[in-house]
Amino acid sequence: MPARLASVPGETRDIVRETTISEHRKDPSSGNEPQRKHQSVWPEHVYEGHRWGMAVDLGACTGCSACVVSCQAENNVPVVGKDEVGRKRDMSWLRIDRYYADRDGDTDVVFQPMMCQQCGNAPCETVCPVLATMHSTEGLNQQIYNRCVGTRYCANNCPYKTRRFNWFQYQEEGRLSNLALNPDVTVRMRGVMEKCTFCIQRIQEAKFEAKGQGRAVRDGDIRPACAQSCPAQAIVFGDVNDPKSRVSQLRKDPRHYRVLAELNVEPSVGYMVKVRGRTAGAGGPEHG
Amino acid sequence: MSRTLFAASFAREADILAAAAEVRRRGYTISDAYVPYPVHGLDEAMGLAPSRMGWACFLFGAPALVAALSFQGWVAAVDWPINIGGKPFFFWQAFIPVGFEFTVLCAGLGTVATLLLTQGLLPGRRRAVPDMGATDDRFVLVLVKSGTAFDAGEAMAVLRDCRVVETREFLEGAA
Known part of the structure; x- marks a missing residue:
């Protein structure tokens, strides 16, 4: 996939941005x-x-896929197998996109973890005929599995292609492996759409715990599975309404940008420009 | 008290139109006309006032539109506000299809009910037809005989000029 998408001639949209x-x-x-x-x-x-938000540092991400594995384990995401992946029916809520560029015979790679961007003006919600996806008061784009009838309009309308459709009753197949399911996360049935929830079970747990201790939720109390398992600490999660939170600070950073922000979907996930350890002009491409 | 009526049957559409205009010009009162199909221009020839059924339609439709829009607005913005794709809670554009359909439903049913009630066409009620030919190939013009200046001789002459086929007198409601 090209790092820049050309929608109309003369206009390009950068998906990954990098500098030296x-x-x-x-x-x-x-x-x-x-x-x-x-x-x-x-x-x-x-x-x-x-209002929950996330910032992902493309400079820190090494593409190790620990976030993908932890997300799969935390959120009971089925392992679909090679055949179904070949049919583009993979179900990982978090994927790592790779963008390649040729640099004088050498290859430059940018890894970009891509999960549901929890858009403020979510295009998926507008098209659902049964109101199975709507916004929470904390800015989360919620999927209501019981209400979903599997039209897949939402996935078609998602600019980031992060929604996943459940084609099979996976949880009935591997009875023994069901013992490994996370009891905090709903098991989805066949024929419904699912996607990244920002690990809402962890958000709720942290909120209940803070309430029990009679205090506000502190920055860093909530760590989604991907942020927790990232060895480079490239994923930062927090409350963007709290000006002192790390994610709010990162949002003010001059390296911060949001993918496809020109669609005015107001994504809650931002990315930090990748900085390469080389000098400009040494054949370094400014954009992939 | 039932009136005495005078039914004149015609074989052609043009004849009843001419007869209706002529008897009205001469001051006779037309009770009704029975025709096998809608005859264009007969209402003008009979001197009928424009139908007030449109008002009944409006009176049923307008409150239905207000009710449909305000109920949807109350549900969406007051009782259970839901943020869908960042749109405002009062997303009135989505109320239009339901508002339109509910208006058409209420206006349609209300108009039919008004028609049946005002014309006395309740279920089970039999309405007399002065000439059964009106359901087939006859055009029947019914004049009021009693209580008006009805000159039978002159009327017969006028009707004969209009090629009347058959005439008969009967009591209203008895046919």
Whole structure:
């Protein structure tokens, strides 16, 4: 897949952005483009209290796939097997996209963990005929499995292609492996759509614990499975309504950008521009 | 008190149109006309006022539209607000199809009910037909005889000019 998508001639959308360390030292926002504020037909919803968000550092990500494995284990995501993956029926809620660029015969790679972006103006919610996906008051895009009838309109309308359809009754197949299921996470049935929940079971647990101790949820209390297992600590999760949280700080960083932000879907997940340890001009491509 | 009526049957559409216009010009009162199919221009020839059924339709439809829109708005924005794709809670654009359908349903049923009630066409009620030919190939014009200046001789002459086929007198409601 190209790192830039051309939608109309002359307009390109960067999915991954990168720069070099020398450029970055001169200008911390190098390789990044300022995000335009788009006009919206409707006024934005106000999220009082928490609003969960995530920042992923493309510079730190090594593409080791620990986040994918931990997400699979935490959220009872079925292992579909080689045949079904070949039919594009993989069900991992979190995938790692790879973007390659040729650099004088050498190859540059950018890894990009891609999960549900929990868009503020979620295109998936608008098209659901049975209201099986809607927004929580904390900015989470929720999927209601019992209500879903499996039209898959939402997956078709998702610009990030992060929604997964359950084609089989996987949990009835491996009775023994069911013992490894996480009891905190619902097991989905055949014919429903599912996707990253920002590990809502962990959010709820941290909120209940904080409530029991009579305090507010602290930054760092909640760590989704992917953030917890990332050896490079490339994934940061937190409350973007709290200006002191790490994710809020990262959002103000000049390296921060959001994928396909020009669609005005207001994703809650942001990425940090990848900084390569080489000098500019040494054949280093500015964009993949 | 039932009136005495005078039914004149015609064989052609043009004849009943001419007869209706002529007897009305001469001051006779037309009770009704019975025709096998809708005859264009007969209402003008009979001097019928425009139907008020449109008002009944409006009176049933307008409150239905208001009710459908306000109920949807109350559910969506007051009783159970749901954030769908960042759209406002009062997403009125989505109320239009249901509002339209409910308006059409209530206006349609209300108009039919109004028609049946005002015309006395309740189920089980038999309405007399002055000439059964009106269900086949006859065009029947019914004049009011009693209580009006009805000159039988002059009327017969006028009707004969319009090629009347058959005439008969009967009591209203007895046919």
